[in-house]
């Protein structure tokens with residue numbers, strides 16, 4: 001029985017992961033569940049999955065959860081705080097850690113899981129964007145496995161000649177380029193004039209995927225694809241000029257690998273995160289995910305279109321940051337997180353998200369990024385600067 005710790009259990013990836021785990025109770029046991037402050041939802045999950053430990057980042061939420069569990073006679077031990085999140089990620093009693101906290105808050109727990117040599121199912125792309133070199137080195141030094149849950153990276157991983165789960169360099173494996181598909185988000189057909197009045201509600205309404213708020217806004221600006229270009233660089237060891245993005249509105253092809261001999265391998269499926277979650281959970285085996293078989297006849301057609309930097313300036317900024325190297329991508333990530341929060345709180349216009357990120361990148365200087373303290377300082381300075389730009 002493999003013991004699973006699910007970081008970010010109350011989110012969209014958390015829900016999908018628990019759905020897959022519930023289908024395979026003979027193989028997997030939930031060891032720990034974590035959340036930020038959604039105590040009610042975590043309580044329901046504890047009731048159903050009876051984990052040994054539940055961790056809430058928020059102290060009051062942890063107290064509420066503890067009382068509810070006691071009243072219900074559930075023996076789950078409750079812990080709280082950032083240190084407890086990092087500790088549970090490294091707990092020797094778990095084998096698999098699902099990294100599904102959103103944003104930079106996922107970095108330290110993911111690094112801790114890597115240090116502890118876990119199988120990490122990585123959804124938290126921001127951890128790699130902030131600290132790609134450090135995280136990959138930590139994974140390799142400690143015999144951890146970093147398996148991509150992000151649908152594009154999981155697709156690429158399935159199309160690469162992977163013979164063990166600790167391969168992260170494909171530059172010399174006959175690969176010409178990686179082709180990441182992008183839906184283009186809810187505004188892919190909107191005019192520049194219409195974008196000026198976009199509301200948070202419109203921005204989080206993704207046409208193909210049901211996801212958390214932050215990643216949904218990232219999809220709408222296509223910063224999500226930009227973060228994914230950086231993520232692909234670190235996961236697969238290819239430079240920016242061998243990682244391309246193509247618009248594919250149906251989200252049926254999740255990404256492709258173009259080989260030197262002209263073969264292009266694609267992974268397809270219904271847009272449902274239970275597929276990559278089941279794939280990484282069971283790798284190298286295959287298990288049922290609950291996802292319906294793909295009905296190509298009803299899909300009917302697959303469209304492709306070039307992704308324009310003019311239409312999606314955030315994508316351009318991400319490529320620039322990757323090429324600049326060092327802490328540039330940590331600065332990009334922090335500025336994006338601040339700008340997206342401000343947009344969701346109606347403090348910033350949708351079209352100004354890219355401007356905030358660009359101005360932050362210009363103002364905060366990039367440093368060599370092989371040290372955690374340097375990365376965290378870049379993150380702090382970038383947040384400060386981005387808030388200044390917004391005010």
Ligand SMILES: NC(=O)C1=CN([C@@H]2O[C@H](COP(=O)(O)OP(=O)(O)OC[C@H]3O[C@@H](n4cnc5c(N)ncnc54)[C@H](OP(=O)(O)O)[C@@H]3O)[C@@H](O)[C@H]2O)C=CC1
Nearest residue numbers: 008010011012013035036037038101102105123124211212
């Ligand atoms: N959703 C998807 O389909 C996909 C998501 N991803 C990536 O997976 C990650 C999670 O995304 P998603 O599930 O959509 O996000 P959600 O917003 O739905 O869920 C986020 C989870 O993280 C927890 N959380 C938030 N802030 C903190 C914090 N400061 N400390 C600890 N826990 C925190 C939340 O707890 P609480 O509920 O208490 O706030 C919740 O459990 C992101 O990095 C995203 O980019 C990648 C590919 C697809």
Ligand SMILES: CC(=O)[C@@H](O)[C@H](O)COP(=O)(O)O
Nearest residue numbers: 150151182183184185219224
């Ligand atoms: C499901 C997933 O992996 C998301 O990252 C998804 O890719 C978002 O879709 P787009 O960013 O292509 O709109």
Ligand SMILES: [Mn+2]
Nearest residue numbers: 150151152228
């Ligand atoms: Mn993705």
